[in-house]
Amino acid sequence: MKNKTIKTAESVTEGHPDKLCDSIADAVLDACLRNDPNARVACEVMATAGKIIVAGEITVNKMPDIPSIVCRTVWKAGYGSDYEIEVLTHEQSPDIMNAVNKNSLLGAGDQGIVYGYACDETDLYLPLPVLLAHRLTRMLTYARRMGTIPELKPDGKSQVSIEYENGVPKRITAVVLSAQHEASANLDRLKIKLMQLVVRPALQIFPPDRETEIYINPSGRFVQGGFEADTGLTGRKLMVDTYGGLAPHGGGALSGKDATKIDRSGTYMARYIAKNIVTAGLAEECTVSLAYVIGKADPIAVTVDTHDTGKYGDKILEEIIPKVFDLTPAGIINLLNLSYPIYAAACNYGHFTHDEMPWEQTKHTNQLWKACWMTETGSVS
Numbered sequence: 050m051k052n053k054t055i056k057t058a059e060s061v062t063e064g065h066p067d068k069l070c071d072s073i074a075d076a077v078l079d080a081c082l083r084n085d086p087n088a089r090v091a092c093e094v095m096a097t098a099g100k101i102i103v104a105g106e107i108t109v110n111k112m113p114d115i116p117s118i119v120c121r122t123v124w125k126a127g128y129g130s131d132y133e134i135e136v137l138t139h140e141q142s143p144d145i146m147n148a149v150n151k152n153s154l155l156g157a158g159d160q161g162i163v164y165g166y167a168c169d170e171t172d173l174y175l176p177l178p179v180l181l182a183h184r185l186t187r188m189l190t191y192a193r194r195m196g197t198i199p200e201l202k203p204d205g206k207s208q209v210s211i212e213y214e215n216g217v218p219k220r221i222t223a224v225v226l227s228a229q230h231e232a233s234a235n236l237d238r239l240k241i242k243l244m245q246l247v248v249r250p251a252l253q254i255f256p257p258d259r260e261t262e263i264y265i266n267p268s269g270r271f272v273q274g275g276f277e278a279d280t281g282l283t284g285r286k287l288m289v290d291t292y293g294g295l296a297p298h299g300g301g302a303l304s305g306k307d308a309t310k311i312d313r314s315g316t317y318m319a320r321y322i323a324k325n326i327v328t329a330g331l332a333e334e335c336t337v338s339l340a341y342v343i344g345k346a347d348p349i350a351v352t353v354d355t356h357d358t359g360k361y362g363d364k365i366l367e368e369i370i371p372k373v374f375d376l377t378p379a380g381i382i383n384l385l386n387l388s389y390p391i392y393a394a395a396c397n398y399g400h401f402t403h404d405e406m407p408w409e410q411t412k413h414t415n416q417l418w419k420a421c422w423m424t425e426t427g428s429v430s
Contacts, residue, residue: 057210058178058293060186063397064203066281070094074305079390080113086388089141092305097280104137127203165319166296167327168334179293181209183398184251204229204274223262229274308387317408329414333358346377369420
């Protein structure tokens with residue numbers, strides 16, 4: 050009997066209100082890091098019709114011009130900049146700062162449980178529904194920016210459902226694409242263009258079949274979008290940012306946080322470890338979990354689940370990971386170069402689809418193999 054399941058993931062464009070708030074928060078973070086690589090930033094953004102509020106804790110040598118950053122980011126996403134901007138920031142709590150800075154290893158900026166995941170299902174080592182959902186929104190934005198579908202406006206989202214048999218993707222069962230458009234757009238013609246210029250190219254690596262249900266702008270008109278339609282808030286697209294809900298998530302948001310916040314740096318490190326394990330051929334699928342305590346440098350727990358696909362036991366991987374990797378905040382920051390202004394570039398279309406980012410590199414595959422072999426055989430280097 051075949052074991053059939055359906056897995057679904059979604060994505061949003063950079064013009065989606067929540068994602069635009071993430072983009073603003075990360076643009077502020079990058080600006081702070083350009084002025085001060087040791088900046089401490091916890092930036093939150095809320096936006097609604099006519100108003101954008103930037104709040105949080107920022108300690109930096111030179112405060113950037115936040116209103117200008119907001120205007121540039123909103124304009125870059127495809128909107129006008131006719132918004133009232135309010136900035137409500139203060140410095141990081143001295144209690145937290147003392148806990149983080151008490152030694153050279155840096156203590157974690159908060160308690161937290163973070164997860165990293167990788168699988169050999171796609172070239173990006175992500176589940177296929179996640180990859181295809183992001184391809185759809187990327188293609189949607191490309192069609193708008195290049196003018197191939199001039200009726201398009203910045204807001205949009207996608208969803209892809211795939212049927213699996215015995216863990217292997219077999220067919221797309223459903224596709225949803227919602228695209229904001231000009232009021233004057235002919236909806237029937239727009240749907241044809243979206244099918245031809247967005248859906249088909251985006252899904253060419255795993256095409257739909259005749260039975261696939263394809264919903265393009267299923268609500269009908271989608272004229273009002275962005276902050277005019279929905280209030281945006283940082284940290285509300287956690288599944289879009291990571292693994293589409295197809296792997297565990299610790300609950301902490303990524304955007305707007307400097308790398309001493311383990312929600313961010315630990316999530317990137319866990320992804321780096323999981324991806325290196327899979328690319329090394331040590332497992333076909335891997336979930337890594339790290340748990341931290343505020344003010345303490347080393348994680349209090351490291352767990353691994355290779356989902357019965359590992360070459361070695363999960364306990365061996367759990368034993369060797371702290372030996373191969375420096376899992377302190379300072380060690381993570383140094384390995385992944387997280388003191389640099391790289392965050393806005395990774396904010397959209399999933400943080401793990403950007404193969405140029407340091408947490409997507411695979412430089413530890415040989416070390417992992419060697420450590421596993423030595424641990425299993427009891428060898429000494």
